[in-house]
Amino acid sequence: MAADPTPPPERNGSGPAAIADAITEISDKATLLIHEEIELAKAEVMEKVNKLLKGTAVGAAAGLFVVFGLFLVLEGFAWLAYWVLPFPTGTFFYGFFVIGLLLFLLAALFGVLAAKFVRSGAPPTPQMAIDEAVAIKETVTSPNPEATIVRPETKI
Numbered sequence: 001m002a003a004d005p006t007p008p009p010e011r012n013g014s015g016p017a018a019i020a021d022a023i024t025e026i027s028d029k030a031t032l033l034i035h036e037e038i039e040l041a042k043a044e045v046m047e048k049v050n051k052l053l054k055g056t057a058v059g060a061a062a063g064l065f066v067v068f069g070l071f072l073v074l075e076g077f078a079w080l081a082y083w084v085l086p087f088p089t090g091t092f093f094y095g096f097f098v099i100g101l102l103l104f105l106l107a108a109l110f111g112v113l114a115a116k117f118v119r120s121g122a123p124p125t126p127q128m129a130i131d132e133a134v135a136i137k138e139t140v141t142s143p144n145p146e147a148t149i150v151r152p153e154t155k156i
Contacts, residue, residue, distance in 0.1 A: 037133055041126035074099055 082095030 033136065037129055037136075040132065041129035044126035044128055074103070 078095040078099045079092070080095070081098045082092040085095070085098070087094045
């Protein structure tokens, strides 16, 4: 195995080729940094979405059991309303109407509360990626970037 007789050209940092290489390297690193920030944002949002989906699935299962249990309880209340309130004998359907009316009133109240909660909620944001981008911007715009490298606190 013979060594290559011609050594690579030396770069003294003052020629146009050295400047072009430096610009290309900076561009490549900036592109890589942007791609990594985008991937971090995607990962954060996906983590939050997965948590929301798990919570939704467990909540839906709990809601199903509540609906069936509530159905039985409400039927019992309807019969109780017929027994307690002064309805004519044999008109048990009035008890069901009274309980139905109470359910519609409760549904309206809960609907208003749900709309209020949904409006006050914030969409999931990739906070760690935003903090990292701010730190990068501060480092890049600083006159002494080596001394200003500060990592934001991460909360996992």
